[in-house]
Amino acid sequence: MPKPKVLATHPLFAPARKLLDAQFEVEYWQDPGRPSRDVLLKRVAGKDALVCLLTEKVDDELLAAAPKLRIAANVAVGFDNIDVSACTRRKVAATNTPGVLDETTADFTWTLLMAIARRLREGEQLARSGQWPGWNLDQLCGADVWGKTLGLLGFGRIGRAVARRAGGFKMRVIYHDAVRAPEDSEKKYNVTFVPMDQILAEADFLSVHVPLLPETRHLLSTVQFAKMKKTAFVINTSRGPVVDEAALVAALEAREIAGAALDVYENEPKIHPGLVQRNDVILAPHIASASIETRTMMAVMAAENVLALFGGKRPPNILNPEILS
DSSP: OOOOEEEEOOOOOOHHHHHHHHHHHEEOOOOOSSSHHHHHHHHHTTOOOEOHHHHBBBSHHHHHHHHOOOEESSSSSSSBBBBBHHHHHHTTTEOOSSSSHHHHHHHHHOOOHHHHHTTHHHHHHHHTTTTTOOOTTTOOOOOOHHHHTEEEESSSSHHHHHHHHHGGTTOOEEEEEOOOOOHHHHHHHHEEEOOHHHHHHHHHHEEOOOOOOOTTTTTHHHHHHHTSOTTEEEEEEEGGGGBOOHHHHHHHHHSSSSEEEOOTTTTTTBOOOHHEEEEEEEEOSTTTOOOOHHHHHHHHHHHHHHHHTTSSSTTTTOOOOOGGG
């Protein structure tokens, strides 16, 4: 009996390949860069499963090109690249990789937060320039983190991991979420729920941890930036379109806020040109979960979702379980 055919749009890591290769005929994308849309549509034709990244759009066009497809396994916690409704209509399972990247993403959120607070980009440039004159009292003075107010927009798994780390800095932590957390969770993480306007007005560091939904697109835009402290910083490791980049540039130019540190962007891989040269902005290339350990676990989780479906089991991270009934 022939093995089911899988297209993986990345070579993946060895533990994930080992799982897939044992039970499937797998075609791995090996070329530098990402597959073009035309190439993707050709390669996915005739495949039974797709293991993909956020860069691959899984929509009606792709599903029509792959009538045998039974699962689209995203190697990411986000899945705004997948039209889940289209998958459901065609009885294709859609899966993601939640949970395994929470701590790594929280670590990187703090990396960005501390780097923007302490003007690390400017300091690193000065140290490399050959023009550093030596220590001086008022040289590159930034902002303290210790004892400040951390605002969390979104209080899911990653938001809670960020909050837990704030205890080491004796920070006051406030949060806003569409759904308030249970009282015991608020006590556990020493956080206080506040309305949106209050978190904007009081946060010294505003860290974004919401999924990309219609109601969260441009959650931070002109009106919101105007309500923030002039000394406040924005950190985004969630989804790019949550922050209106043009409005962010305008707010920085008007000095309505002190700075921003971003790992994700509205139109990746393009970044608003108004952000690129600013010293009050730190830009990272979507690497919040990019540790070898975490990215390996993500790839393995995606492979396990595929194995479960073809083994007659419910994929652990299925987004549209109704197709199984």
